[in-house]
Amino acid sequence: MFIARQPIFDRAMNVYGYELLFRTNEQASSYGLSTAESSTATVLGGLFELGLDQIVGNKRAFINFDYQFLLSDSIELINPNILVIEVLEDVEVDAPILYRIKELKDKGYKIALDDFVESIQTYPIVPMADIIKYDILITPLDTLNKDVKYGIEQGKIMLAEKIETEDEFIKAREMGFHLFQGYFFSKPKIVGGLRTRKTSTTVYQSIISELYTEEPSFEKLAEIISTDVNMAYRVMKVLGNEKDNHKDLNKTIKGSLLKMGFRELERWVNVLMLQELSGNKTQELIKMSLIRSKFGELIAINSNLAKRRYEISLMCLFSVLDTMLDQTMEDALVGIAVSEDVKEVLIYHRGELKPVYDIIRCCEQVDCTLLYQTTAQIEVDETRLFDWYIQAIAWSEDIMKSV
Incomplete structure (x- = not known):
């Protein structure tokens, strides 16, 4: 079922x-x-x-x-x-x-x-x-x-x-x-021209760029976050450190980041960035991107694409970025730290990672015409999709509460 x-x-x-x-x-x-x-x-x-x-x-x-x-x-x-x-x-x-x-x-x-x-x-x-x-x-x-x-x-x-x-x-x-x-x-409503992004988006991009280096540094991440008061507050608040002594803000932020870890920080920053970019768009759009992200990761983990789980998770997270920015997907992804394979799927609807995206869309529409063929292609047990979907919904609800 x-x-x-x-x-x-x-x-x-x-x-x-x-x-x-x-x-x-x-x-x-x-x-x-x-x-x-x-x-x-x-x-x-x-x-x-x-x-x-x-x-x-x-x-x-x-x-x-x-x-x-x-x-x-x-x-x-x-x-x-x-x-x-x-x-x-x-x-x-x-x-x-x-x-x-x-x-x-x-x-x-x-x-x-x-x-x-x-x-x-x-x-x-x-x-x-x-x-x-x-x-x-x-x-x-x-x-x-x-x-x-x-x-x-x-x-x-x-x-x-x-x-x-x-x-x-x-x-x-x-x-x-x-x-x-x-x-x-x-669905995006493209009205011509590029939407002006808020200054704090630069902070998000700097964090993501640092997270994607070969050896990301908590020290550098703390320095970047310290430059944005709102971001610094939210980092400390999500981990319950807002009541700490803030004489050394950088040290306090670094302690929060150490508790969070690189992977959870990446997820969290991506969510905050989506909120920033989505403007007046419905919260359901952010929730959809979160569900897709976790659902895609769970599909990947249990497929022959397991080694690319994080890349697939990010691909699914950004799958509605065009709607959030009211741009074409190609324009929306400019300056975003994603691989060429992710861009192939999101912009041109082709490539090695496309089966995961197709499975998610089939499940959302409850259209199983191509579902079983696609799951077989990447060696996924379709009988487990419902459990993964429920896990993704629960995860997205928890994330939304934390931010």
């Missing part, structure tokens, strides 16, 4: 929840020989054992349910404060289903109508629904003005799905939609 999550944002671009997308090992890019019911059962069992908070944290989890599974009592395994029940668009609406949905709603579950194409004024589940989802590839935004207005008047939360560009996001928001789903947040 593999479960990926797709963020759902509110109007302020804060994460409201995640839709959990899943496939079992026997499935390709669709349910295949498995039914939606058996797949959902697999996911709910796994989520119950794992603990849903490991995947969605304190956000809501949107999960699809078909007719048969809506009638089962397995749904109650999941806390109603976390789960949003998505009623699939092909569910037959009859008396048992209407009774069951009312029962679930009375127990505190939120009800969402997935890929809604029916009449919002007459569809019998609408009065009990909390959220109405429109797939804008199926029902374009231009056709939804009246429905959105009616839904808002009825107190419904309107969700636009398959939002792929910033322009679509802005248009849907102006129409009155409350929630937005899609990968629009991870």
Whole structure:
């Protein structure tokens, strides 16, 4: 089984929840020989054992349910404060289903109508629904003005799905939609010219350059960090040294760095740099880069590319740098200390390290069409991907808390 999550944002671009997308090992890019019911059962069992908070944290989890599974009592395994029940668009609406949905709603579950194409004024589940989802590839935004207005008047939360560009996001928001789903947040909007970087980016680059020398020096690193008050404070704070006597700032910073170690310092500095570069971009973008970084490293460790784990980790970390800077990836990587092989993947989508990047993208989209072929190429056991993905999510959450 593999479960990926797709963020759902509110109007302020804060994460409201995640839709959990899943496939079992026997499935390709669709349910295949498995039914939606058996797949959902697999996911709910796994989520119950794992603990849903490991995947969605304190956000809501949107999960699809078909007719048969809506009638089962397995749904109650999941806390109603976390789960949003998505009623699939092909569910037959009859008396048992209407009774069951009312029962679930009375127990505190939120009800969402997935890929809604029916009449919002007459569809019998609408009065009990909390959220109405429109797939804008199926029902374009231009056709939804009246429905959105009616839904808002009825107190419904309107969700636009398959939002792929910033322009679509802005248009849907102006129409009155409350929630937005899609990968629009991870695509650059290139407007010409280069974005001006803040002065402190030079500090980050100096640190990374020193870390990539044959024999990096804690003494030199402490000297570089001492030149930036904000950076010095954060280095000491993350390790609990902010209350130390700061008469010898360089010595205090060096002590903090020794505790952290070169590898952890590199990860931490990269995260701080991403925050600096991302400006007003959503925090979910930084979180995505962190998850990719750890996930890529775990894939590499367990593949025939194990010796290149750190290089692959950095490649994945910088995989959304173009979006953060609103530049082409080629421009975004200018002055960044990465290898030519990393640039080959991120700029030209080719090269020896590309299989790891492809596996991550397949998992994010839950598209297994090429997944098993790619994992075989670098000798990865695809049955372990889910465990590594969960580890990467947990790691990213810890990192975000520390910075």
